Amino acid sequence: MKNALYLTTTFSLILFLSGCGAPDMSSDVPASERQQSTQHDEDHDDHEEHDEAGSEPETVILDQQSIEAAGIVVATATTAALTQVLSLPAEIRFDADRIANVSPKVSGIIERLYAGEGDPVGRGNRLALIKSRELASLKARWQTETTRENLAATSLAREERLFADKITSEADLQRARADLEAAKAASAAAENELHAAGVSHAALEGIGRAADGDNANAFLTAPISGRVVRRSVALGETVSAGDASATPLFTIVDESVVWADIAVFKDDLGRVRVDAPVTLRDQGGSVLAVSTINFVLPVIDETSRTATARIVIENADGELRPGQFVTADISTAQTVAVVRIPEAAVQTVEGTVSVFVPYEGGFRPLPVETGQRANGQIEIRSGLNSGDRYVSAGSFTLKAQLEKDAFGGDHDH
Template sequence: MNTNSSKSTISKKHLIAIAVVLAIGGGAGTFILQGGGKPKAAATEDDGHGHGGHTEAKGHGDGEHHGKGSEKGHDDDKGHADGEHHEKSEAKGPHGGTVFKEGDFSLEALLSEDGGEPRLRIWLSDKDKPLPLNAATVTATVTRPTDEKQKLTFAAEKDSLVSREIVAEPHAFDIEIIAQTATEPFMFVMSKEEGKIELTDAQIKAASISLDAAVKANIKTALLLPGEIRLNEDRTSHVVPRLAGVVESVNASLGQVVKKGQVLAVIASPTASEQRSELQTAQKRLSLAKTTYEREKKLWEQKVSAEQDYLQAKQALSEAEVAVANANQKLSAMGLSASSVAGLNRIELRAPFDGIVIEKHLSLGEAVKEDAAVFTISDLSQVWAEINVPAKDLPSVRVGEKVTIKATAFDASATGTVAFVGALIGEQTRTAKARVVLDNPKGAWRPGLFVNVEVVSEETAAPVTISADAVQNVGEKPVVFLKVDGGFIAQPVKLGRSDGKRVEVLSGLKAGMPYASTGSFVVKSELGKGSAEHTH
């Protein structure tokens, strides 16, 4: 019985030992499957995300640890297609910066303007206790929405590491911070969206904000010169009576459109009567001379009359013909017709061509002199744009050059051709006169109207251009509202040449980037409503 009892006791002890071993083995297996209990080096080799840890992760071949912090917060896996684990951290540190943690190691980052210029400050700690500034080598890369990258290096200053480089505004970017300790590297990403104008696609459409992309285009370098519309002097006539007289009738009024040959006024002139009488007398004498010549010629041929009589008659005929021709020439020079239905003393003033009466200086019963400009007629279907060209711009203004004329008083433009460039420069103005012939079928270009004349001096290709409507001034600096996820940011740009439609962008924007074009002023107004979150 003792023996049995002893055997029974040993069996119970064995069963208890087996149960304990099984329990310990099950707990250890669960712990291992959950990734616990591993040494840190093992964690670096395999992070349990199916890609062999950070050693094999895309873009992180140095086994560094990753964390991400944002002032607005992000989902853990948002935007990380490689399945890496990015710690979300919105905690604020003792210095007011964003805290990133990886195990016992933590890093506080703050964009500070203590020195008057924005710089990135870094504090390091281990187990929430400050580390010496030389405990890790810190570098950072700023990536902006324009894909522009900026490398940051750090120097010790008091209790923090401060970037040597200034982090310029706008403060909308991702900062990738790498801290290399003696044993391993850590990588954290801090996102900032300071000054972002949040607008949904529906709001953008409702506000009639159109999106465009920066593209390569040709920029026309234009020369803008002041000018004035003038009468076409080649088609402007001052009507004068050529003979003194008294106005008997006026048939045209100021501003009236007249046709070529239309009677404008009738003047009674004694001189006109004398000239027409002289012509009629010469014509009578010519008729008598012809009759005498024919009779004397016949008698001379019949040997009845002497040859001398025949020659005298011939001479008289020639003189009569000259007298008639002379009288006709006088009437023509005076603008008189050979006869007038109204009477010998009547002068009919007629329009020399189709045009408009722009000046009228006579009235019924008025005595006028022979050289008085009683009417001014101008054909306004073509006018001149007279330009004042400074000496330095004369090489760009050439005869035959196409130009664009723009009115200053209202919205109108037209194209014309440079017909004349003066050879002399004014002593007082130091400019030369140039003239553009401008078609004016509707009469919109009125003489006396001030205009701007745009002369294209050259046309060159620009690698990045935007619509002129897209440029807005914020803080007296030109900006373009760059389209980003969920809205726009004000992107400072440096501008170059412009032709009024397209503007060259020298820096701040790359080709292909979307921006607010038409309606960008709406985005600017939204920017003024909001207050940017800015940490100092």
């Protein structure tokens, strides 16, 4: 009976403890340790969540000597006035004053070609040789008229001597003078026809000494320096002079200077002015050229409903190609206060527009949203605030180093 009572009491105690739960042992642990343990668990959870979301931006660690050698400069972002920019579409065109269509000045047959499409030519260079019966006839006529002029001059001199000796009459003298004037006129007319056919004054002296057949040679030459962009003639082809409907034999273009015609919408005309700074950019945003507006045509195209603003650009390196479409960033007279930094400070890192900022003994890319550009400065709309430190020079070096580390798999965090 005693043993049964003991077992009953023990069983009741076990049930009581089970209902109350296990004793709280945490009361024996200091509060600071409990807080550190909790923080550790939270950090661990955050780390796991971060690993699932993606890795932190990588950091480029450089010592002071490397920073100075790379030309890295850290500056403070400030709010300043930025000229508002009007971005409009534009097309690169040939300078109409630097295009030459070359047509024959005499009729004949193409016997030789010296230049083809794509070839560079200098002013005066030969383009083609035309065998021209017409030119040979013009030269022969000039020779005949020149000989007649010389004979008339000799006859006049003889009549003047005879008249002085009272051997001939004054009527004979006047007739000789009239014959000379007529011969001079005919000779001058023949010479002018040769000049119109492309024969220079200096070349006239060689006509009488030319080898057989050479007086029929008409050389077509380049009137300007440039590049042949079209040739519409072949060997053995007959060409005619003076045919306004005929296609030019050669078209030469000087690409050292080009035009950029900007399409200005009607509502924007009041913001576009002559001499306004313009930056031309390609589709990727890279700067192609910097110039100013030369003039604005006030005529509105009925189809596009736009006017044309034109800039003239030096293109010695040939980067700008006629027919190329670009974006023209026109600086207007209006300004606005924004956070602005040098354009060179902005880099695209792994497809994200970023600036580099100091971070734990190194530099890391910070994503930003950019806005308008003007005079080498760019607006930062978000990501970098006034007063924040950033890399104003040398950011490209940091980007290159980051890409190098990523490729090699050696990263600093």
